Amino acid sequence: MQFHISGYSTGDPLEQPAAGYGVDRPEELPDTMDVLVVGCGPAGSIAAAQLSQFPNVNTRLIDQRPHRLELANADGVHSRTMETFQAFGFAHEIFAEAHEITDMAFWVPDPQNPENIMREVSTAELGPEYSEWPMMLITQVRIIDHFNRFMRNSPTRMKPDYGWEFVDLEVAPESAKEEYPVTVTLRRNGGPEDGKERQVKAKYVVGADGAKSKVRKSLGYRLRGNQANHAWGVMDVFADTDFPDVRKKCTIKGHSGRSILLIPREGGFLVRYYVDLGEVAEDDNHAVRETPLQTVIDTANEIMHPYSIDVKNVVWNTIYEVGHRVSDHFDDRDSTYTDGDHPRVFIAGDACHTHSAKAGQGMNVSMQDGFNLGWKLGHVVSGNSPDELLRTYAEERKDIAHRLIEFDKEWSTLMATPADQLPDPQTVRRFYNKTAEFNAGYLTEYEPSMLTTSDEHQGLATGYPLGRRFRSEMCGRVCDLVHTHIGHEHTADGRYRIYVFADAEMPGESERLNAWADWAHEHLDSSLFDVKVIFQQHYRAFDMRHVHPAFKPRVGDFQLLNMENAWGTLEDVDIFETRGISRDGAVVVVRPDQYVAGIFPLDQTDELAEFLGRTFNDVKAKASAVKA
Numbered sequence: 001m002q003f004h005i006s007g008y009s010t011g012d013p014l015e016q017p018a019a020g021y022g023v024d025r026p027e028e029l030p031d032t033m034d035v036l037v038v039g040c041g042p043a044g045s046i047a048a049a050q051l052s053q054f055p056n057v058n059t060r061l062i063d064q065r066p067h068r069l070e071l072a073n074a075d076g077v078h079s080r081t082m083e084t085f086q087a088f089g090f091a092h093e094i095f096a097e098a099h100e101i102t103d104m105a106f107w108v109p110d111p112q113n114p115e116n117i118m119r120e121v122s123t124a125e126l127g128p129e130y131s132e133w134p135m136m137l138i139t140q141v142r143i144i145d146h147f148n149r150f151m152r153n154s155p156t157r158m159k160p161d162y163g164w165e166f167v168d169l170e171v172a173p174e175s176a177k178e179e180y181p182v183t184v185t186l187r188r189n190g191g192p193e194d195g196k197e198r199q200v201k202a203k204y205v206v207g208a209d210g211a212k213s214k215v216r217k218s219l220g221y222r223l224r225g226n227q228a229n230h231a232w233g234v235m236d237v238f239a240d241t242d243f244p245d246v247r248k249k250c251t252i253k254g255h256s257g258r259s260i261l262l263i264p265r266e267g268g269f270l271v272r273y274y275v276d277l278g279e280v281a282e283d284d285n286h287a288v289r290e291t292p293l294q295t296v297i298d299t300a301n302e303i304m305h306p307y308s309i310d311v312k313n314v315v316w317n318t319i320y321e322v323g324h325r326v327s328d329h330f331d332d333r334d335s336t337y338t339d340g341d342h343p344r345v346f347i348a349g350d351a352c353h354t355h356s357a358k359a360g361q362g363m364n365v366s367m368q369d370g371f372n373l374g375w376k377l378g379h380v381v382s383g384n385s386p387d388e389l390l391r392t393y394a395e396e397r398k399d400i401a402h403r404l405i406e407f408d409k410e411w412s413t414l415m416a417t418p419a420d421q422l423p424d425p426q427t428v429r430r431f432y433n434k435t436a437e438f439n440a441g442y443l444t445e446y447e448p449s450m451l452t453t454s455d456e457h458q459g460l461a462t463g464y465p466l467g468r469r470f471r472s473e474m475c476g477r478v479c480d481l482v483h484t485h486i487g488h489e490h491t492a493d494g495r496y497r498i499y500v501f502a503d504a505e506m507p508g509e510s511e512r513l514n515a516w517a518d519w520a521h522e523h524l525d526s527s528l529f530d531v532k533v534i535f536q537q538h539y540r541a542f543d544m545r546h547v548h549p550a551f552k553p554r555v556g557d558f559q560l561l562n563m564e565n566a567w568g569t570l571e572d573v574d575i576f577e578t579r580g581i582s583r584d585g586a587v588v589v590v591r592p593d594q595y596v597a598g599i600f601p602l603d604q605t606d607e608l609a610e611f612l613g614r615t616f617n618d619v620k621a622k623a624s625a626v627k628a
Ligand SMILES: Cc1cc2nc3c(=O)[nH]c(=O)nc-3n(C[C@H](O)[C@H](O)[C@H](O)COP(=O)(O)OP(=O)(O)OC[C@H]3O[C@@H](n4cnc5c(N)ncnc54)[C@H](O)[C@@H]3O)c2cc1C
Pocket: 038, 039, 040, 041, 042, 043, 044, 045, 062, 063, 064, 065, 072, 073, 074, 075, 076, 140, 164, 165, 166, 167, 208, 209, 210, 211, 213, 214, 234, 318, 320, 348, 349, 350, 351, 357, 359, 360, 361, 362, 363, 364, 366
């Protein structure tokens, strides 16, 4: 972690110096703002946290709740999400606090005595060959707390504005060329002005306001899909039990076909039970929500027979009704209420896709929506990128949502099918294993677009599939000889990472690498691009004198050399081997949200400039200046 960049400052190094809107940030919600994010759930919090790193973007995050979330909802953190938390600087804290999951146990009716359940198998979760982070279980509340701290420490000193309910919005016609085209009606929720309405204006609005999203409704969009809901009795409890796997994640299928998803939680004693209450009839009118807690506890005991739970304390419980649905659209370009070619209003998270609790995807996928959108808005509002960039949000995330719903439908159906109606008893476990990579979030793959190149040069770095998340690896840092994960240097500061894998020449002696570095020195602004070089040689075989200045950018008020961008290989880990990097070298470009955007040969800087110029006005301008 780098700090004291412009001189020594005492205090918490996580607190970045205030800049831009953060210098004099008004306490009260202003009348105009660049971006209004509606909803402090996982989707809205991560989008706002990412935007908080852009000092000149005035972002406000509102929630109808009058205060911070205290109890609730999701608790499954997939390892891909842990990688994301690493970028926001709090993965280690979540790791220390949360409950780690190494296995999933499958309990089924005992064929000899179907009234009783038996452990069919306990199967390992994805191991370190997929990610350095495991799956963790912890309340959503703590995750949102961490994002809030990140925002507070950011240059913009952001924090949520609680007690503001979004009511409606209107977007001015594009032809009016208004600076703040979106007019939003808000209502005060709580406090002395409770119920009072007010209008504010924004350049962009992000609707991360959950499954019943009013932002979505204000665009005239609906969630489409299976209209039937499935109901779950959810309870966070402290209970005595003789069930041996109570500290493992389990699916427990009772002989009635009903099931439990058991989630051991942070702290060693708390446990969440998702008790299947079955499909909800269309004319149910939410009557299922009246199911008494005792019925949920009794059903759990019935499913777990011959084991039992004796509930001592209920921390939180709810009846969670959910269906598999996706919104018509993810931004306002198709809304009949707006007319622009460029999106001004976006929806993210549960506002645009809902799925069952069984796969534990909601919070994870919602955060990836927010991460995807946050940096794009940041760069467009800052003037670094063209408006077109904002179209890619809907294009990329809608496809992911559809794939997720298909997966979720299959998984939920299998979970709900009585054991004697399955092709064989291992069907559920086999499906779980087969889809584990998808479920963990690793199979998200963005198609070629202005942001992702074709696979023409994929052969240069076969371990970095284009469009998929960048997989970290251990390397040796040259300046201080520390072994570190190279991907952990990728903080959520909105910058692209450019990993330059050198050819086989000794450091400092490669003409191709030097030519690349000369080009980068001229064309790549270090406020947009963090350029790192990885040599094939052992990290102790050379030193910083052999590293081109392009990899030692000057930073801060004193314009000191940043020495931490050069790496070599380790005795036991050669990233060129483990990630299939060509010995002729390769340039791997990674987006701010950690997805591999492009792979280029070392000597094709024109191609790289053309690619980056699609997203960054500055690179385009420099490339055209050179041609002229
Ligand atoms: C009981 C339950 C259990 C769940 N378990 C899991 C799980 O184990 N794993 C998992 O991944 N997912 C789980 N989910 C789903 C998960 O909680 C959601 O998918 C996730 O929270 C979605 O995040 P979000 O930010 O899109 O929306 P939300 O978390 O719903 O956040 C929306 C926010 O918007 C605010 N808001 C709503 N309307 C307005 C308005 N008009 N104006 C201003 N603010 C507004 C709300 O107060 C809320 O803070 C569960 C959900 C529930 C209800």
